[in-house]
Amino acid sequence: MNAVHDPALSVRVQDAWRVLHDVLDPEVPAISVTDLGIVRDVIAHDDGLEVVVTPTYSGCPATEVISQSISDAIDAAGLGPARVTQRRAPAWTTDWITPEGKEKLRAYGIAPPGSCASEATGANVSPIRLMARNVDCPRCGSAQTERLSAFGSTACKSLYRCVACREPFEYFKPI
Amino acid sequence: MTTTFAPLPTTASASASVASTTTESIVFAPTPQQAYLMRIGDTCLIHAQRLAEWSGHAPILEEDIALTNLALDLVGQARALLTHVGQQTGFDEDQLAFLRNERDFVNFTLVELPGRRAGRDFADAVVRNFLLAVWMNVMWARLEASSDAEIAAIAGKAVKESRYHVAHAADWVVRLGDGTDESAKRMRQAVDRLWPYTAELFETDGVDTAAAESGLGPMRVALQPAWNAVVEPVLAEAGLKAAATGAFRSTGSRGVHSEHMGYLLAEMQTLQRSFPGGQW
Numbered sequence: 001m002n003a004v005h006d007p008a009l010s011v012r013v014q015d016a017w018r019v020l021h022d023v024l025d026p027e028v029p030a031i032s033v034t035d036l037g038i039v040r041d042v043i044a045h046d047d048g049l050e051v052v053v054t055p056t057y058s059g060c061p062a063t064e065v066i067s068q069s070i071s072d073a074i075d076a077a078g079l080g081p082a083r084v085t086q087r088r089a090p091a092w093t094t095d096w097i098t099p100e101g102k103e104k105l106r107a108y109g110i111a112p113p114g115s116c117a118s119e120a121t122g123a124n125v126s127p128i129r130l131m132a133r134n135v136d137c138p139r140c141g142s143a144q145t146e147r148l149s150a151f152g153s154t155a156c157k158s159l160y161r162c163v164a165c166r167e168p169f170e171y172f173k174p175i
Numbered sequence: 176m177t178t179t180f181a182p183l184p185t186t187a188s189a190s191a192s193v194a195s196t197t198t199e200s201i202v203f204a205p206t207p208q209q210a211y212l213m214r215i216g217d218t219c220l221i222h223a224q225r226l227a228e229w230s231g232h233a234p235i236l237e238e239d240i241a242l243t244n245l246a247l248d249l250v251g252q253a254r255a256l257l258t259h260v261g262q263q264t265g266f267d268e269d270q271l272a273f274l275r276n277e278r279d280f281v282n283f284t285l286v287e288l289p290g291r292r293a294g295r296d297f298a299d300a301v302v303r304n305f306l307l308a309v310w311m312n313v314m315w316a317r318l319e320a321s322s323d324a325e326i327a328a329i330a331g332k333a334v335k336e337s338r339y340h341v342a343h344a345a346d347w348v349v350r351l352g353d354g355t356d357e358s359a360k361r362m363r364q365a366v367d368r369l370w371p372y373t374a375e376l377f378e379t380d381g382v383d384t385a386a387a388e389s390g391l392g393p394m395r396v397a398l399q400p401a402w403n404a405v406v407e408p409v410l411a412e413a414g415l416k417a418a419a420t421g422a423f424r425s426t427g428s429r430g431v432h433s434e435h436m437g438y439l440l441a442e443m444q445t446l447q448r449s450f451p452g453g454q455w
Contacts, residue, residue, distance in 0.1 A: 057251060149237035154244075159237070
């Protein structure tokens, strides 16, 4: 099956991207799959659209739900049929979350991830007492926060507490 | 793993067709390269099964959540590897996970040893989690250069996840090893109990040499310096010492398991063997 270069089809691809901007992550329903940066490509084939997705975590239980939501949304917009394929390499990183997506996370009450380059995620870093750098409270903005747990409600987040406003919050871990 | 409750067949048809075909164990005869990948995949899978036993039972809620999150990553990594080998051998991930017999599992014995049950301590879970997480991290880092592009891609994701596992496990080793007299004593006992099983993590056999020759992945023995470089300083910080290594060698990676493995598989496989071909 070959990709087709037809003006009508490229409009269809652009329309599909617009639809994908509204497909929400089922576990963090504040941001869309495009905010999250997991949609790597939309390709028009002669028998339908192919949406290329890179999974977030190896064991992310939302992967199947996300694929279904994407093909359902494209079908509902009359742009189908669509199939979702997976591309593992290069591996997804939180650096692919758009600036807009990070702002939506903060507004939702989840502290967005710092950039991987600035975090101690390198292979040569000693693991002893490896903690994220200070994370700002997404509610009051205070930098006086403490980590409660390395893992939160999902593998991609850890649990923090703000010392200033006393509210607990989640931090989206850089990976 | 996918598991769905398909409608139960009537007893008559069940005995006639389903029971005779789909619940039977598969005959799995991997090449050395496939066996190499299954050792890693099975180690992830069985380790995840043991970690998941802490669900609802860990000493504190946060750790309960953490251990099961680690298990989730490990199941995902196992799925990727089993699916990849399955595509080469004509099986799906569920068949490989749930319809292989004990002798066809090639995980390290270390990960099948009893966890929460059988009188083992949380210290055992902490120490094993640490020793294994470092091994996986070192292995994934090497597999990023695998000649198999799919394995390199799987490793590129997993290596980042395993860094969090190492950090979390190391944190607990130091916290308990350098904690109270009681926690330090229990950690010393756990290290002494588990250490003899680490020799298997660095053994060499035909599977290793075949994988190394084809560029699929490194020999296990090649991982030891990098493993030591992380394990030793963490143990030192925790006030713990590696136990002496004797002549004992565990043999799970060759399919010869401890007495605990059969019970683990009985629990892990019962659903798929009771509801053949079930999908989630």
